[in-house]
Amino acid sequence: MKMIAAVIKPFKLDDVREALSEIGVQGMTVTETKGFGRQKGHTELYRGAEYVVDFLPKIKIEVAVSDDKVNDVIEAITKSANTGKIGDGKIFVSSLEQVVRIRTGETGSEAL
């Protein structure tokens, strides 16, 4: 099992959710977050006091999937979250040790 975390531009959330739905990924966790990579921040100005704001709003999507779905998920996210401009984000894949469905107690791939 793998945990896939994708940091994307906020306005791309709906597109990514639809793309994941289409390949059969039903559940996800979404967090509002901030970050930057190569994308520059912006400047804000208040009565002559200038501030450079580095951190940009982002959305982090986390999905837990079985190993055989990983490539499909990566492809789906990459296609739907892509704008071609700096700041599109990154996908991180990490191993998932255990998954439990709280309501029923199911574990492992049955809980995915």
Add this chain to the structure above:
Amino acid sequence: MSRVLLLVVALFPGIAFADEINSGDTAWILTSTALVLFMTLPGLALFYSGLVRAKNVLSVLMQCFAIACLVSILWMLGVYGLAFGDGGSLNQIIGLGNIMLSDISLDSMSGTIPEIVFFMFQMTFAIITPALIVGGFAERMKFSAVLLFSALWLVLVYAPVCHWVWGGGWLSDMGFMDFAGGAVVHINAGVAAIIAAIMLGNRKGFPHTPMAPHNMTLTVAGASMLWVGWFGFNGGSALASDNSAGMAIAVTHISAAAGSLAWMMCEWVKYDKPSVLGIVTGMVAGLGTITPASGFVGPMGGLAIGLISGFVCFFATQYVKRVLKIDDSLDVFPVHGVGGILGTLLTAVFYANSFGGLATDEAYSIISQLGVQAIGVVATIVWCGVITFGLLKLVDMITGLRVDEDEETEGLDLVLHNERGYSM
């Protein structure tokens, strides 16, 4: 009793008692009282609180609210008497008497309005002036220090200056012109604010750390209330419901509009983008600067004063923030202080008929009036400056002025008031 008197006066038109009550005047000043209180609660309160960080939003609201309450009581207990009473041999410098309003009855008159109405109207000016100073020490001053300082400042700075200008003191004897508070309110508040900013020291992290306004929508809402309320501030200072109130409102409004656009243009040219904070600050500059001149100039004067104030206060703000690097957090001195000084001096210029002003004396001399205005400006700055400095030193010894570093980082709302502005 008063009905009998009125009947007697009506039967004997030759008898002149104190001015008779004029219901138009009284209605207007009653209304203006509400408008000017509205300028503080919630106008200024919202304007200021939107500009600070979220962790300090309540502290600003609390300070404005508490100052309003405190000043109200002190005004009644005796400060009104200091400002407007008859000081006898001391009347050039201060008034006396009327402790606990002992000299005001239901029937007492002040010109054509009941004195109790005049008392209330003037109270709203006494409230907003120390409230304005909050902008100079926002986000770092102890609440106890704010209360103590504001109370002492009211008595030792506001009351005397008010008396000199409006209460029959030496400045009014000299012919000093301040229609609605260029010196009494704006120069006073501006000077006190910058001294407080310097003595308290800059906020931790100023000027490199971003300390952006947390909610500009509150600020714009507050600014709008200030514009509307100012009709009472300047229009009400005519103390009559008449053409002079109408003209005062007209020039006030034009100056607000002109100041807004002037500041907006400055930003557009210098920074490529006009901002909403800029336009409302320009509005405040226009309103503050026209205040002393509002009963003396014509519409063209209003326009000129508004435009000039937008430009001058814009550059003054840049200078204080970027060159002097003084953390007058909400720019009280460059807007109210500089605006007040500018407006007080420009009053002499635009009063003249040649500049569309309302001067009636053909022998009116701009130069000589300018001299009088300058004396008033300097006297206010010096008195306010020295006493404010002394009071802050005193308050520092009694309660301490500034919260400590950790408290400042945590935020005043939680640390001083055990409250959160927003729980989302």
